[in-house]
Amino acid sequence: MVTPVPPHELSPQELHDRIDQLIRDVEDFPKPGIVFKDISPLLADHDGFTAVVNGLAAAALDEAGEPRVDKVLGIEARGFILAAPVALRLRTGFVPVRKAGKLPGPTHAVSYALEYGEATLEMHQDAIEPGDKVLVVDDVLATGGTVNATKELVEACGGEVIAVAVLMDLSFLPGREALGETPLHSLYTI
Ligand SMILES: O=P(O)(O)OC[C@H]1O[C@H](OP(=O)(O)OP(=O)(O)O)[C@H](O)[C@@H]1O
Numbered sequence: 001m002v003t004p005v006p007p008h009e010l011s012p013q014e015l016h017d018r019i020d021q022l023i024r025d026v027e028d029f030p031k032p033g034i035v036f037k038d039i040s041p042l043l044a045d046h047d048g049f050t051a052v053v054n055g056l057a058a059a060a061l062d063e064a065g066e067p068r069v070d071k072v073l074g075i076e077a078r079g080f081i082l083a084a085p086v087a088l089r090l091r092t093g094f095v096p097v098r099k100a101g102k103l104p105g106p107t108h109a110v111s112y113a114l115e116y117g118e119a120t121l122e123m124h125q126d127a128i129e130p131g132d133k134v135l136v137v138d139d140v141l142a143t144g145g146t147v148n149a150t151k152e153l154v155e156a157c158g159g160e161v162i163a164v165a166v167l168m169d170l171s172f173l174p175g176r177e178a179l180g181e182t183p184l185h186s187l188y189t190i
């Protein structure tokens with residue numbers, strides 16, 4: 001049984017342990033050989049979900065506890081679930097990065113490879129102003145293909161990704177290295 005601890009009282013270690021309890025491994029999904037990290041049980045746990053949102057938002061707070069970003073950007077689909085409440089927590093706007101063909105206005109597009117396939121991501125050209133500082137939020141960092149494609153989209157608008165915040169990173173894949181100089185804030189490393 002999970003003990004209900006108020007989210008603001010969770011230390012980084014307690015948050016790590018809570019995530020550990022609430023992530024479900026699904027073998028051979030969506031392809032043979034992939035161990036899929038299912039975050040559904042964590043999202044269904046109010047304290048766990050709240051603590052994760054607060055933990056991700058911390059990536060964009062300065063020493064005085066003030067937001068240091070202009071926008072929070074979330075990546076379809078699981079990234080949306082985490083990034084939107086992070087944007088509200090940081091009192092910024094939210095920008096959706098979507099799979100190809102979903103956004104109605106003029107877009108920038110980047111194709112990329114991820115752990116189990118290939119895809120194209122798009123963002124509205126007017127979603128980011130030149131000079132905007134951006135926090136990118138996603139659930140999983142695996143190969144880094146998704147996040148790096150997102151960085152390209154932000155840079156195409158003249159913005160800057162000041163940090164990437166993820167619920168978990170898979171250290172047996174090269175996501176961290178792929179990010180280069182961009183700071184990574186991960187709540188749970190496997
Ligand atoms: O570091 P990478 O190798 O790029 O992998 C990480 C990405 O893979 C998953 O997205 P997926 O495209 O499966 O989308 P979903 O959120 O729609 O399930 C996950 O949500 C990350 O965005």
Ligand SMILES: Nc1ncnc2[nH]cnc12
Pocket residue numbers: 034035036037038114115116140142143
């Ligand atoms: N193993 C994995 N589990 C869940 N999401 C992922 N995205 C990329 N690799 C993943």
